[in-house]
Amino acid sequence: MSVNEHAIDGAPYGVVAAGGEVWTTLVHIGRVATVSGRVYDLDAPESRPSVIVDGPDDAVWFTRNGDDRVGRIGYDGVVSAVDVAGAPYGLCVGPDGALWCTLMSNDSIGRITVAGEVTTYPIGTTGAFPGMITSFAGDLWFTLNQANAIGRMTVTGQVTTYPLPTAGAGPVGISAGTDGVWFTEILANQAGFIDSAGVLEEFALPADSKPHAVAATPDGCWVTLWAASAVVHLDAKGNITERFDLGAGAEPHGLSADDSVWVALEKGSVAHIQPHG
Structure with a gap:
């Protein structure tokens, strides 16, 4: 097992491995960077680039919640x-x-x-504050942070909501696995799992750890513990099987997992975790 850190000039927030690079958003300075050293200035310091994903078109896409835009950087370096x-x-x-x-x-x-064609669909709940989103079983699944629920939307805009068993849980992160969807409850210090039938389970995480992002794996999921400066792996039954401490003040946010794990640390680095060496 090993953890290596790559210094990034900024405060990394989202992270994704795509196109032979590892990309991270620098939310506070309006830039996107790669671990290999490329930096893309968005010419919009208040753009707040946040969540970043590997797109379907040889590019990474990322949200810019500070200026109401969704950005794109092609593997060829073209920014739009x-x-x-x-x-x-x-x-x-x-x-x-x-x-x-x-x-x-x-x-x-x-x-x-x-x-670049845009369509919007209302979720039908006022003040729900939708958080992160994933795709599973042909639908879109997302956390409703202030409505304390998981939302599900068809590609035609029909919505179903699933209230969480724990009141005031504050769901944030969400990620599709093979049999269902994993999510985090930042205010309840729990992870959760929901299957395609809407059956929910919740799993306790360390007290005051404030779980934020989650990345599903074939055998469970990885979760960032923002307040505990750590990352944990859960098995399919919600048991913690591995924990990696990242040092005081690390503030782990975004997470990308495959054979290894990449974690954006707001302190100014991206951590690479190789669980099996």
Whole structure:
């Protein structure tokens, strides 16, 4: 097992491995950078680039909730953006090959084609504050932070909501696994799992750890513990099987997992965890 850190000039927030690079958003200075050293200035310091994903078109896409845009950087280095009103935050590639994002300030979900066409769908709940979003079982699944629920939307905009068993849980991160969807409850210090039938389970995490992002794996998921400066792996039954402490003040946020794990640390680095050496 090993943990290596790569210094990044800024405060990394989102992270994704794509196109042979590891990309991170620098939320406070309006830039996107790669671990290999490339830096893309968005010429918009208040853009707040946040969640970043590997797109379907040889590019990374990322939300810019500070200036109501969704950005794109091609593997060739070309930078562009699409206007999407509503403070876009969460982002994923949907089952239809389009980009789907949560719109925090107007309780909607946005759909963006690679050609830049935008459609928005209301979630039907006022003040829900939709957080992160993922694709599973042909639908879009997202956390409703202030409504204390998980939302599910078809590609035609039909919405189902699943209230959480724990009151005031504050769901944030979400990630699709093979049999269902994992999510975090930042205010309840719990992780959760919901299957395609809507059956929910919750799992306790360390007290006062404030779990933030989650990345599903074939055998469970990884979770960032923002307040505990750590990352943990849960098995399919919600048991913690591995823990990596990242040092006081690390503030782990974004997470990307495959054979290894990349974690954006707001203190100014991206950590690379290789659980099996």
